Amino acid sequence: MTAVNLLLAVIICALAAYALLAGADFGAGVWDLLARGRHADRERRLIAHALGPVWEANHVWLIFVIVATFSGFPSAFGLIARGLELPLAFALAGIVLRGAAYVYRAYGEGAAGPESLWSRVFAVASSVTPFMLGVSGAALATGKVTADSGPLAPFSSAFTLVAGVFAVTVTAFLAAVYLCHDAGTDPGTEDLVPVFRRKALAAASVAGVVSLALLPLLYQDAPTVAHRFTERSIPFVVLAVVCGFGSIAVIWKRRYVLARATAATAVVAVLLGWAAAQYPDLAVGTATARDSAAGAANLHALLIAMGFGMAVILPAFFVLLKVFSGPEADAK
C-alpha cells in the first residue's frame, strides 16, 4: 500500500470514529430539540449527562481529520475549503455554538441567560452541524464543486440536500440507540428506556426511507461516483442493509448493547461504501488524492507521527469510555 492510500485509510478511520462518537453527540442534540411532553426535562438531563465527559474528546476526531487532510493533501484542502465555504461556515458556526451553549448551560448557573435559552441554542446547533457536514461530503461526490463554483454550488442539487437530511437522521438513530443503553444503567432513568427505544426504531425507519430516496439521486447528480458505487460498494451496501434491519430487530428485542454494535456497523458500512466509490478522488473532477498529496518525506513523517500518536491516544480513549460507561454507583 502506498503512503497516499495509507493516509487515506487513516483519514477514513478517523472519519468513522467521528461519525460514531461525535455523530451520536450531535444526534443527542437533535433529540434535545425534539423532546416533548412530561419527560422532556429528564430526557434533556440524561442527554447532557451522557455527553459531559466525552463530547470534547469526540470532537477532536474532526480536528484530526482536518489536520490530516491539509497536511497530507494540501492543494486539495485549499480547493475543497473554497468550494465548500458556505456549508463549512455553517457547520463551524454550529460547532462553536453547540460547544459554547453546552458549557454555558452546564456551568453558567444562569449568569448569562436562562438555561432554556442555551438549551435551545445547543439543540439547534447540534441539528444544523450534521446536516451541513452531510451536504459537504455529498457535494465532493457531485463534481460540481470547484475553486470558483460559488458558495451556493454545494446546495444546488437534491442529492446533497437529501444527504444532509440523511446525516441528521443517522446521528439521531445512533444517539437513540446509545441512549437506550445509558438510560437503562441508572434506576433513576430506567423509565426513559422505552421512550428512546421508540425513538431509535423511528429514526432507523426514517433513515432507511431517506437512504432509499438518496440512491436514485446519487445516480442522477453524481454519475462518476455512482458508477464506481455499482462496481465496488455493493458488499458495503449489503452489510449496511443487514445491520440496519438487524438493528431494528435487536432493538425490538431490547438487546441494547448488541444494538450499539449493529448500529455502528451499519453506519461504518455506509461511510465505507461512499469512500470506496469516491476513491481516488477527493473532490470529483478537480482533485485526486495522488495529485494533491504532499511530498513523500512529509507523508512518511506524518504516518510515523500518527502511528506513535494513536498508540498513546487509543488506550487513553478506551479508558475514558470505560470509566464513564457504568453508573456512578460503581465508583470507588
Add this chain to the structure above:
Amino acid sequence: MLGSTLTDARVQTGFSLAFHIVFAVFGVGLPWLLIVTEGRWLRTGDAVWLALTRKWSRVMAVLFAIGAVSGTVLSFEFGLLWPAFMARYGGVLGLPFTLEAFAFFAEAIFVGLYLYGWKRLSPRAHWLTLWPIAISGTLSTLFIVTANSWMNVPTGVKEVGGKVVSAEPLAPLTGPGALPESLHMLLAAIMCTGGVVAAVYAVGMLRGRRDAYHRRGFGVGLVAVLAAAPVQLVVGDLAARVVEKYQPAKLAAMEALPHTRDHAPLTLGGIYDPDTGKTRFGLEIPDGLSLLTGFRTDKTIRGLDILPAKEQPATPVVHLAFDTMVGAGMAILGLAALLAVVAVWRRRKGVRPLIPLSRPWLVAGALTGPAAMAAMLAGWEVTEAGRQPWIVYGRMTVREAATTSGGIGWSLAATVLVYLGLAAALVLILRRLATGAPPSLAAEAGGPGPEPQDPDEDARAAQDSETAELEGAAR
C-alpha cells in the same frame, strides 16, 4: 480598507486568533495551578485548597471548551481564508499540526476524566489525570507556535516556480525560531493565567473578603506570574536575537530604526512617522540598541531602509506594540524583584505571610493580570504585523495567500457578532464564578460572609500546612 477581501480576511483571522488566544492561555496555565492546589489538598486535607481546586476546575471546564471550539474555527479558517497558503505550505506544516492534534486529543480525554471523574476515580488518580492535561496543553502550545515560527523563519524547504519540491518534515520543529518563540508563548500563557488569577483574588480582598481562600488563591496566582517573569526576560531576549538575525526589518520596526547605522539608539515609546523616519514623543537612549544587540556601542544595526517602503512592516503599530509588551513585562519583573526583597526581609523578621497584603500591594498584584494579557496580545501583534507583507517570510505575501472569494465581509461580520456575543456571555459566567468562597467553606469557617480572620491564626495554619507538607515529602 475594510470591505476589501484581503483586509477582511486579515481582520477575521486576527480577531479569531485573539479570541482563541485570550481563552486558550488558561487551558494551558490552569492545569499547572490545579496540580499545586489539588496536590496541597491531598497532602493536607484542608478544605480551602479543595474549594480553590473545585472553583478553578469549573473555570477550566468553560474556558477549555471555548478554546477547543475557537481552535476548530482557526483550523478551518486556514483553508477558507488562506487557501493558496495552505495549498503550498500545508504539507510543510503537517507535522507540527498533526502532533498538536494528538496533544489536543490527550488534553480533551483527560479533561473529561478530570472534570467528571470526581466520584469515579480515587483522589490520587484524579489528581494524576491533571498531569497529562498540563503536559499536553504545554506541548500543544509548543507545537502550534513552531508552525508560526516557521512562517517567520522558513527553513528547510526547496521551491521551484512557486511549488514546494522538497521539504524537510522536521523543519518547523528544528528551525532557529522554534524553541525561543514557543517557550516565549508558553511562559506568557503561565504569566497570563497567574496574573489573572491573582487579580481576581486581589480584587476580592480589596473589597474586604480577606479570608484564607482569597489569600491562598492570590498567592498561588501571584507566585506563578512573578516567578515566570525573569525567565521570560531571558527567553524574550533570545527570541529577539533570532528576529535580529533572520528578520532584520522586523527588528527595525520594533525599535523604530529608519536607517542602517552603528551607535544605534534605543527608542522607548513614541509615535513613529513613516514619512519623516522620526519618532515623536519617544525617549531616546544613545547607543542603546547597538549595546543591547551586539554588547558594544559601534555595532551596526540594519534599519528599515534595507527594504523599499512598500515592503516594510507597519512600523508605528509594531513599535508601539513592542514597547507595550516590554513595558508591561518590565513592570511585572520590577514587582517580582521588589516582592522578592520584601519576602526575604519579612522571612528574616519572622513576619507572615511573606507576601504583604496591604492595599498598595494588592493593587499592584491585581494589575499583573491586565499587564500580562496586554503584553501577550501586544507580543502577537509584533510577531504578526512585523512579518508583513509576508505570510511566509520572504516566500509568499498575504496578498498572494488570501482567498479570492467574495462574501468574506459577511463571514467577518458573522464571526465578530457570534464571538462578541459568546464573549459577553462568558464574562457574565466568569463573574458569577468569581464571586467569593463557596458557601460551604464560609459556613465551615463559622461565618457566612467575608469575615476577616485573625491573621496570626492563619499564619499558624500556613506553617502547619508547610510542616505537614515537609513531613509528606519526608515520607
